[in-house]
Amino acid sequence: MVARHDQTTDPVLLDGLLQARRGTAFFARKLNELTDADLDGGSLLSGWTRRHVVAHVGYNARAIARLVEWAATGVETPMYPSVEVRNHEIDFGATLSPIALRNLFDHSAVHLNVEWRDLPADSWHHKVKTVQGRVVPAEETVWMRTREVWVHAVDLDNGASFADIPAPVLARLLKDITGAWSTRGTDKDLVVEVTDQPSALVYGDTTAGSPVMVSGPLAAIAQWATGRCTAGVTARRAGEAVEPAPAAPAWI
Secondary structure: OOOOOOOOOHHHHHHHHHHHHHHHHHHHHHHHOOEEEEHHHHHHOOOOEEEHHHHHHHHHHHHHHHHHHHHOOOOOOOOOOOHHHHHHHHHHHOOOHHHHHHHHHHHHHHHHHHHHHHHHHHOOOEEEEEOOOOOOOOOOOHHHHOOOOOOHHHHHHOOOOOOHHHHHHHHHHHHHHHHHHHHOOOOOEEEEOOOOOOEEEEEEEEOOOOOEEEOHHHHHHHHHHOOOOOOOEEEEEEEEEEEOOOOOOOOO
C-alpha cells in the first residue's frame, strides 16, 4: 500500500503539524508511563485528576477534528454544542475504565491526524468557529491542538516540565497569553521579560511608570503565565524585589 501524506505543501503549516504530532507523542509517552492506578492521582490542575486531563485531551481531539471536517465539507460542525456539554463530557470521560480512557486518547489522536492529513490544501483557509466563538482559518486548529498536548503533558504531573516543550511553542504560547491580557486590560502595571533568548522578549504594560517586572527563562515564564507555578521567576518594582512573585493574570 502506498503511504499517504499531508495534502498541504505549505512549509509553515507542515512545521506546525510536526510540532502538534510531536506533542501528541510526548503526551502519549507520559501517559503510558503511568499505571492504571496512577490515573486516579491528582494532576497539576486544581480539582482534576489525571483521568480528567486524559479525558479532556481525548475529547479535545474529537472536537478539533469536527472543525477540520467543517473546513473539508462546508457543513457547520461546532466543537461542542455548549461549554456545559464540554464539561459534562470531561467529567464522564474521567469515569471510564483505564483501558477505555487510554483508547479514547489513542483513537481520537489518530482520527484527528487523519483529518489533518486528508484535508485538501485549499481547505486549510476555510473559516471555522472555536468554542469561544472566534472565527479562524482551519490552519489554526493545528496550534489549538499543539498547545493542548504539550501543556497538558506537564499537567499529568509525571515528570514532564515546561523545559521539555520546544522553545517555538513556548514563545507562541506566551505571545497568545500576553495578547489576551492586553485585550482584557489585565496586564496594567505588569511587564514580563524573558531573559534567556537570543532576542529580547518583553510583554505587558511597557509604558507604565513603575511596573512590576517579572523576569525569567522562557520555560519558567511560560509556566508562570499559564498559572502553573512561580518557580524560576523573579519580580521587581522600582529596583526592589517583590516576594513572592505575583500570580499571573487569568489566561482563559
